[in-house]
Amino acid sequence: MGIPIDKITEACDRFPKQQGVTFSYGTAGFRTKGATLASTLLRVGMLAVLRSKKLDGRTIGVMITASHNPAEDNGAKLIDPRGEMLDPTWEAYATTVANAETASDLLKALTQLVDSLKIDLTKSSSVICGRDTRPSGNELNDALQMGIKAMGQETVELVDLGVVTTPCVHYAVKSRNLKGEERKAYGEPTLEGYLSKIADAFNQLMTGRQSTSSLVIDCANGVGFSALEILKPMISSSLPIELVGTNIDDPAALNSNCGADYVKTGQRLPPAMTDILKPGQRACSLDGDADRVVFYYLTTGSHNAPEAGGQVQTEGKFRLLDGDKIATLAAGYIGDLVKQAGLGDKLKIGVVQTAYANGSSTAYLRNAGLPVRCVPTGVKHLHHAAERYDIGVYFEANGHGTVLFSPETIDILAQFEPSTPAQDTAAKQLRGLISLINQAVGDAISDFLLVEVILAHKRWGPEEWDAGYEDLPNRLLKVSVADRNAFKTEDAERKLTSPEGMQAELDELTRKFEKGRSFVRPSGTEDCVRVYAEASTEPGAIQLGKAVQDLVERYSS
Ligand code: G16
Structure with missing residues (x-):
């Protein structure tokens, strides 16, 4: 059985790719103006079917969203069977397929994929999709479904969740890939x-x-x-x-x-x-x-307020109280519960951050004896790094994040026999948190409920929570440049490797400020370069941010 040439060609004619536009699978999937994306969604649908067939019919998810971007933008994220972000090797396939200019280019790209990955097209496939409230969502959903049906023919199971949150689609994918009792325990995929x-x-x-x-x-x-x-x-x-x-x-x-x-x-x-x-x-x-x-x-x-000389x-x-503050709150609370349960020697907690994490938060976590890793921006990077811990807490400063309990940790807690009532209470709390916290991806709703549980148990208001450490003053700037891809980074995006010579100048600028730290990276979701700057004082952070912005503009002109 070969790929359905007629159906793919027909679908391509209905949603042709705009000539000369290049799409790439970035920080969070494809993302650009909604009006240009129909051809991409069509191809994402085809790819989702192939990914599902490759994985013996396990359900794959597609979310149509541009998340924090303006209403006219839109995008698509593919979701793997455990509810996690798409395997990175498939990101490259997605980019290739999205950029096939004509129907015949697309047929060639899909055939190559099927051949090289030895995908059995007779296998069944299953795709769940959802979209946010953006006006372009409906048309893009039509394109997506046409792509799914064109590739899946009669062997595809397609579930449209309608207008839903992104974490709901991640959750539903994970749930659908569980069977019987396991699914019952995890929850219904709606x-x-x-x-x-x-x-x-x-x-x-x-x-x-x-x-x-x-x-x-x-x-x-x-x-x-x-x-x-x-x-x-x-x-x-x-x-x-x-x-x-x-x-x-x-x-x-x-x-x-x-x-x-x-x-x-x-x-x-x-x-x-x-x-x-x-x-x-x-x-x-x-x-x-x-x-x-x-x-x-x-x-x-x-x-x-240290910048004003003490209490004001x-x-x-x-x-x-951003993602860093949520991470420190959650890691501290869960760490205490683990100790109270008497499991401190068995279960190790680690925290994953990005370069955007405020320097004070990293210092605070390290002082508390917690290992902290820094990885590049993007939930996909944080999630994988957090999976290495028994309990991995990951949050980007911008508020994306969750807490992952490894399968072994879940087993240990399920079989745990407490010796004291205090241990029993702590273990019950930990088991409750596993159900509350989305284990597939960060979810704003599950995260704010987690914060509320912790504050209620500590009898804290926001000021007590905030008192843990004082953020270093910082600035986050967006700079428009001719070509953001000219800015390349290494060391978890903390250093620039291109344009040549720019990092040396940036280091020199940063040295002029007490506790100065700054980095520059291209956004993966918007057409801009992002500048982060922090320093010991508010005016210092503003000045450093502005100086680095000027530097970016000079190097991009
Ligand atoms: C997406 C990613 C996040 C990332 C954010 C900004 O968020 O899921 O991990 O922090 O983009 O990325 P960038 O700085 O590369 O533009 P969202 O909320 O837009 O899906």
């Missing part, structure tokens, strides 16, 4: 199945605890709102939530003046929170597909 699984775990973990106040959640005017409307009544007895950023009917509102990226990059409150958030109340922002979250609050009184009296000052 949005409702997912939300009721984490709501049950959350309510269990919150038994006898009370949140200090309601949590205000900015849904970024995206799909997170639809999911939270379903979740809200399920958790209302443990945690009252107030939703803002709920306008999913106006496409232009998505991620605009709201959302995790707006808050983290600008270190500011979303305008919709201004009249709602009270000092000392917890708030968080999701992004457009609800796979990342950052927390924040307004101060109630004095806070520690302020009320209503914005304070960010």
Whole structure:
């Protein structure tokens, strides 16, 4: 049985590739203007079928989203059978197939793939797809499904989850690839199945605890709102939530003046929170597909500000609790539970960060005796690194992350026989966390519930959480350049190898600032170069950021 030439050709005629446009599978899959992507989604559908056939019919996922990017952008992520990101070797195949200009180029590329990987086309295949609220989502979904059907013919099982969050698709893929009792224990592969699984775990973990106040959640005017409307009544007895950023009917509102990226990059409150958030109340922002979250609050009184020489009296000052703060909170709490269970010698915890992690967070974790690894940006890199630990905590500063419990750790906890009531309580907590925390990928919803559980158990408000360490002042800048690919990096993106000579200049600049640290890397999701700068003082961070921005502009002109 060969590839279905007629159907592929027909599908290619319906969704032709724009000549001269080059697509690449970047940090989080394909991502660009939604209007140019139909041909890519068609090919992603075909590739998903081949990947499934190659893996004996195991379910593969496709999520149509551009996450934190503006509404006119869109993208596609392929999801592997355990709910993890696509195997890196297939990223290259995806790029090749997406760039085949004509139907005959595409047929050639697909045939080559089938031959070289010895894919048995008679095998059945299974694909689950979902999309966020973007206006281009429907057309791209049509293209995707046409690609799936063209390649899968009568042997494909296709499940369309509709408009859902990205983590829901990851979860559903993992669930669908489990069988019988295992699936029953893990949860049903639907949005409702997912939300009721984490709501049950959350309510269990919150038994006898009370949140200090309601949590205000900015849904970024995206799909997170639809999911939270379903979740809200399920958790209302443990945690009252107030939703803002709920306008999913106006496409232009998505991620605009709201959302995790707006808050983290600008270190500011979303305008919709201004009249709602009270000092000392917890708030968080999701992004457009609800796979990342950052927390924040307004101060109630004095806070520690080394840049101003110690304690300063302020009320209503914005304070960010980003992915680094979530990682330190989670690693500390889980580490304590492991010790309380008497498993400190058996279960080792490690933390994975990227170069964007604030220097203070890394120092704090190391001082606490935790191993910390730095890997390149992208959930796929963090996830794999975290899998090496018994319990791997990974978070990007921008709020992407989760906590992974290795299969051996899950077994140890399942079979654990406590010697004391305290050990029993700690082990139960850990087992509850495994159900609450998305083990396939970071999820804004599961992550904010995790934070709420920890704060409720510690009886902490946001200020107590924040007091762990003081972030070094920092700046995150986007610089438009003619060709971002001219900027190449090594050492987990902390050093530039190209343009030649630029890293030496950057080092020289950085040395001028106390605790100065800066790096430059091309974005994998936007057409820009990102600059990160931190220093011991606020003016220092601003000055260093600006100087590095000037350097980027000079080298790109
Ligand atoms: C994606 C990735 C993240 C990454 C972010 C920014 O997030 O999943 O791992 O941190 O892009 O990447 P870059 O700096 O390369 O543009 P999202 O929320 O857009 O899917």
